[in-house]
Amino acid sequence: MAGKDKVSLNVAPGEAVGVVAAQSIGEPGTQMILRSFHAAGISSLITTKGLPRIIEIVDARKRPKFPMMYVTLQSSIAKKYENVRAVWREIEEVKVSSVLKSFSEDLRAQTMTLELDKEKLTSYEITPRFVASRLEKIPGASVSQDENAIKVKIKREDMKSTRTAFVDVRDASIKGVPGIPKALVQQEADGRFYITTAGSNIAGVMEIEGVDKTHVYSNDIFEVMRVYGIEAARNLIAHELYDTMSDEGFTVSFRHPSLVADTMTHVGTIKSIGRHGVAGEKESVFARAAYEETVKHFTNAGVFGEKDMLRGVAENILIGKQISVGTGMVKLAIKKDDLKNVKAKE
Amino acid sequence: MAYNYELIPEHELVSASEAAKIAKKFRTPLEKFPKILESDPQAKKLGASAGRLIAIHREDPTGKYVYYRYVVKS
Structure with missing residues (x-):
């Protein structure tokens, strides 16, 4: 898809991209509830998959329920089981x-x-x-x-x-590395060995000799933010959302999880979507009150004399004004001089 | 699945005059741009102080584009 048809990927000004993203992720999400099942005993390492994983990412939990890592080894030793085993001994706590x-x-x-x-x-x-x-x-x-x-x-x-x-x-x-209670040596189709771990400690694993520092994967978003920065965390959020959905057999355009990730990392740290994050920290009183804890937001706004500039969508629906989305975003005005011409014609 | 290291896009420090131009282009004051903390590993690497702008050269399935983050105190 990349670069094939640039024009079709562009979005018209005023398009409600947030709603489109929410629906594009939410609709397949409803089907995931019905289809997901527990894969108990199938894989030796448990990770969260499907809808629970998506909820986990969007809620911005400080730690995933099942943190895990893939550790690739330097190509000189990756094919020798004995050497890989030696690295494994250094990793497992x-x-x-x-x-x-x-x-x-x-x-x-x-x-x-x-x-x-x-x-x-x-x-x-x-x-x-x-x-x-x-x-x-x-x-x-x-x-x-x-x-x-x-x-x-x-x-x-x-x-x-x-x-x-x-x-x-x-x-x-x-x-061993603190925070990694279990590690397993696994083999790829081309004969190279790699190590999967339960628990995540990127900095700890990278210190071990024989580990390929550029080929480490962790599913702990907050740890990735601490080690690699906010941009890497944003990309991990987007890719994890996208990958969990495609693993379940749903194709979503990458721009939707991408938008979610941008919204979550807008302030420089990771904020959850929801009451304690993005939705709860909106500028508008009405928008916050329309979401959850209505009375709390109104009383606080009354006590502290908050102002509402009525710029967003929710607050304008609430008071019955046209929302500033799509064609509602533009305002028409006429120059004073032109007004004379109009009157003259009549 | 992509390795964590591969998820780091190229970060570039934007000069003050260039930052002013970008702010004008988006018709948004720099303070309202997406933020990056001064303590962020990538910001530290560039030695960016609060008030500077960082250009991020992203590449994903939707194409290549430049994203901007405004450096703030942590």
Whole structure:
């Protein structure tokens, strides 16, 4: 479609592009409810798909429900499974709890005894010594290690903070990238391996050797904004909306999700569509009152003496004036001198 | 699916005189343009301070076009 017929892609001045975009996304959306089903157990990694994903994007959640990443590796190692496996080991986060066989807590003595699972340790290629060295980094902890048994003594003021400290010990990260509880090595059709992860940490993954920094994909829009900037986030919103719809078999013109993305990122950060975002921060009192929480907006406007310039669509419909859309946008005027000619003719 | 890095369009700092021309072309004061924060990674890269205009050279299925963002304090 690109560049094929430029004229047909142009939009006439005054066209209500927002309404067209809303309808073009909304109509297929209604069908998605009926068709979407749960793909439980089909894929090893769960991601949000279909309508729930679209709602998630438009609501601008701080984190997606299932954040995930695709990590591509440098072409020199991408075909060698052993090397890819080595990178994978660096990525997947291993916590103390995942190598534990058993543990016991003594709150009064403020000591915790951990027994590590030998098999799990070898599969992650970790030594008990390494685990102990990591636990020493917890403030106020003194660690003694003997074979697979580790004793941690924690100095805390009271029993409650001792308890939370014990939980922190089990939750402590030993190796890997924080925020990535699970990673999988997968293979592409051409034989190259790549890594998919549950959880997202772009900056953390990029620090690992062997990762192709320009070929990382994350579905966490806010994280993309922090790492790459607002324009990349805007493009991710538009593409995610477009891709989720085409995955379900609906073709939408790219300009519609594109407009949604532009509206959401207009202020330089990501705002949701809806009460707490774009719709709730409109300039016009009437437009806000027409949407949700009518009484609240009117009382606030009364108390603070807000003005309504009646420039938008909703407020003009409300008061029964012509809306400034399409032909309603232009105003006709006549020059004073021309008026004389008209009168003369009569 | 496109990789995140590929989603970053080319950013370009616009000179003050050029910015005034653009504002005139769109008949809109620069303050009403779409915004980009001073702390944005791409704005930092260009060293753009608040009050400048950044031209963004976008390319998507609808074609090639230039989008503008006005730099504001974060």
